[in-house]
Amino acid sequence: MSAEAKIRIRGLCKAFGNKVVLDGIDLDVAPGTSMVVIGGSGTGKSVLLKCVLGLLEPDAGSIEIDGRDVLALDRREAEAVRARIGMLFQNGALFDSLPVWENVAFGLLARKHVSRREARARAEEVLAQVGLGAEVASLWPAELSGGMQKRVGLARAIAAQPDILFFDEPTTGLDPIMGAVIDGLIVDCVKRLGSTAVAITHDMASARRIGDRAAMLFQGHLVWEGPAAGLLESGNAVVDQFTHGRREGPIQMELRR
Amino acid sequence: MRPRANPLAALGAAAIAVCRATGRITLFAIEGISHLARPPFYGRLLLRALLDIGYYSLPVVALTAVFTGMVLALQSAIGLSRFNAESAIANLVVLSLTRELGPVLAGLMVAGRVGAAMAAELGTMRVTDQIDALSTLSTNPMKYLVTPRLAAAVIALPLLVVIADILGVLGGFVIASVKLGFNPHVYLANTLNFVQAGDVVSGLVKAAVFGFLVALMGCYQGYNSKGGAEGVGAATTNAVVSASVLILAFDYVLTELFFAR
Numbered sequence: 001m002s003a004e005a006k007i008r009i010r011g012l013c014k015a016f017g018n019k020v021v022l023d024g025i026d027l028d029v030a031p032g033t034s035m036v037v038i039g040g041s042g043t044g045k046s047v048l049l050k051c052v053l054g055l056l057e058p059d060a061g062s063i064e065i066d067g068r069d070v071l072a073l074d075r076r077e078a079e080a081v082r083a084r085i086g087m088l089f090q091n092g093a094l095f096d097s098l099p100v101w102e103n104v105a106f107g108l109l110a111r112k113h114v115s116r117r118e119a120r121a122r123a124e125e126v127l128a129q130v131g132l133g134a135e136v137a138s139l140w141p142a143e144l145s146g147g148m149q150k151r152v153g154l155a156r157a158i159a160a161q162p163d164i165l166f167f168d169e170p171t172t173g174l175d176p177i178m179g180a181v182i183d184g185l186i187v188d189c190v191k192r193l194g195s196t197a198v199a200i201t202h203d204m205a206s207a208r209r210i211g212d213r214a215a216m217l218f219q220g221h222l223v224w225e226g227p228a229a230g231l232l233e234s235g236n237a238v239v240d241q242f243t244h245g246r247r248e249g250p251i252q253m254e255l256r257r
Numbered sequence: 258m259r260p261r262a263n264p265l266a267a268l269g270a271a272a273i274a275v276c277r278a279t280g281r282i283t284l285f286a287i288e289g290i291s292h293l294a295r296p297p298f299y300g301r302l303l304l305r306a307l308l309d310i311g312y313y314s315l316p317v318v319a320l321t322a323v324f325t326g327m328v329l330a331l332q333s334a335i336g337l338s339r340f341n342a343e344s345a346i347a348n349l350v351v352l353s354l355t356r357e358l359g360p361v362l363a364g365l366m367v368a369g370r371v372g373a374a375m376a377a378e379l380g381t382m383r384v385t386d387q388i389d390a391l392s393t394l395s396t397n398p399m400k401y402l403v404t405p406r407l408a409a410a411v412i413a414l415p416l417l418v419v420i421a422d423i424l425g426v427l428g429g430f431v432i433a434s435v436k437l438g439f440n441p442h443v444y445l446a447n448t449l450n451f452v453q454a455g456d457v458v459s460g461l462v463k464a465a466v467f468g469f470l471v472a473l474m475g476c477y478q479g480y481n482s483k484g485g486a487e488g489v490g491a492a493t494t495n496a497v498v499s500a501s502v503l504i505l506a507f508d509y510v511l512t513e514l515f516f517a518r
């Protein structure tokens with residue numbers, strides 16, 4: 001399976017100063033599937049995605065996308081490989097100097113030669129998919145609620161239909177119904193468009209809805225990997241404590257120290 | 258961190274830090290400039306930056322220039338009248354303005370207005386992941402954010418200084434003719450006789466360099482800021498202070514280059 005993995009990470013390490021965040025991560029994501037990464041706050045889930053995106057430089061390890069090690073490629077080639085990844089940032093990261101529709105169409109305008117009119121039409125289409133009406137298109141990001149910003153960020157990530165999608169906490173801050181809608185949208189992207197997705201989430205219901213497989217990050221390692229449906233019956237003490245939200249367990253010990 | 262008791266060590270560390278920062282800023286500048294040669298070009302962003310830096314700085318630069326011209330005329334009248342050299346006032350006003358005060362004061366004003374705004378804007382974009390988001394959307398953030406600002410500042414500052422020169426001379430002219438009672442025609446004729454193309458051009462070259470420095474420090478500090486709102490505040494302060502100091506230092510260097518023979 002690892003031979004044809006869309007994303008293949010080996011021995012990935014990243015430290016900030018003497019604080020080790022990722023300590024030898026191995027991860028395979030098969031094409032057309034979605035991987036959910038769970039883990040406590042501050043364990044390095046966002047850092048993991050940023051390393052794959054080339055926004056942070058790992059200290060060691062390899063990251064292969066479609067069999068090509070992006071860390072070994074020259075800058076231009078690595079950029080070309082990474083251009084096929086869409087990313088929803090944890091805080092939305094909308095461009096506040098641009099109206100909503102230009103945010104959503106940004107990748108289209110930057111990459112493909114579409115007219116602004118076409119880009120706007122496409123932006124409104126994608127906004128509708130995330131449950132936002134056309135009237136939102138001409139608002140500014142600062143005029144949106146947190147949940148709306150999240151959905152615009154999601155629309156921006158999927159607008160150009162990239163073949164890899166990263167979602168950093170896609171449903172945090174959304175009401176349960178909208179959360180389910182967004183989960184459905186992510187599943188749709190994976191199933192219908194054949195994209196490969198990696199999603200970070202703290203929401204177990206959402207993890208099981210989105211994910212084909214799941215992995216748990218703890219103390220710099222992926223301590224468990226398995227089918228997302230089995231998250232609640234993983235048999236792993238760390239995962240069990242996390243998914244059931246228990247106060248007693250291996251993670252608690254880490255906090256006390 | 259070990260406390261550094263040895264003052265020599267502290268001095269050395271400071272020197273190394275300065276060298277390192279200089280190197281980083283130089284590389285940053287080179288990268289920013291290099292994007293001028295490679296498409297895509299962001300014409301819209303260049304225009305917007307030109308408007309921000311040039312047009313919206315006009316009032317503050319204009320006021321500064323007018324008052325400076327007035328003060329120059331007044332002060333030099335007090336100083337020079339003793340030697341019965343009132344005709345030299347026109348000369349002094351126009352030369353000080355075109356060679357020195359026009360570009361330096363415009364540069365300092367723009368550093369406070371535009372350099373600070375650039376640092377704050379880019380700093381906010383950095384700490385809210387917007388700069389990272391740009392590169393995930395097939396856009397090089399240096400090319401998109403930094404290059405248009407550098408180019409716009411280099412274009413806009415000389416234009417501002419042309420206007421500042423004219424308004425400053427007018428300010429001096431008003432004081433000379435209204436308050437000091439000089440013959441307006443003679444004053445203007447003196448001004449035009451004295452000033453040479455070299456004076457104006459050297460001032461405009463200085464202005465272009467100062468514009469570059471302001472945009473460079475604003476972008477560099479903002480682009481590399483970290484640590485939330487506090488970090489953005491620090492970046493803004495650093496941008497203004499470093500740009501101002503650099504303007505004065507480069508003013509000396511350029512003056513030496515142009516005039517010391």
Ligand SMILES: Nc1ncnc2c1ncn2[C@@H]1O[C@H](COP(=O)(O)OP(=O)(O)OP(=O)(O)O)[C@@H](O)[C@H]1O
Binds near residue numbers: 016
């Ligand atoms: N640019 C950075 N410089 C220094 N330390 C950083 C940086 N980015 C992240 N860290 C550190 O790395 C650790 C992991 O951060 P990360 O953002 O990946 O956490 P996370 O798992 O995404 O948490 P959350 O669920 O709260 O989003 C944190 O302890 C953080 O302090």
Ligand SMILES: [Mg+2]
Binds near residue numbers: 045046047090168
């Ligand atoms: Mg995170």
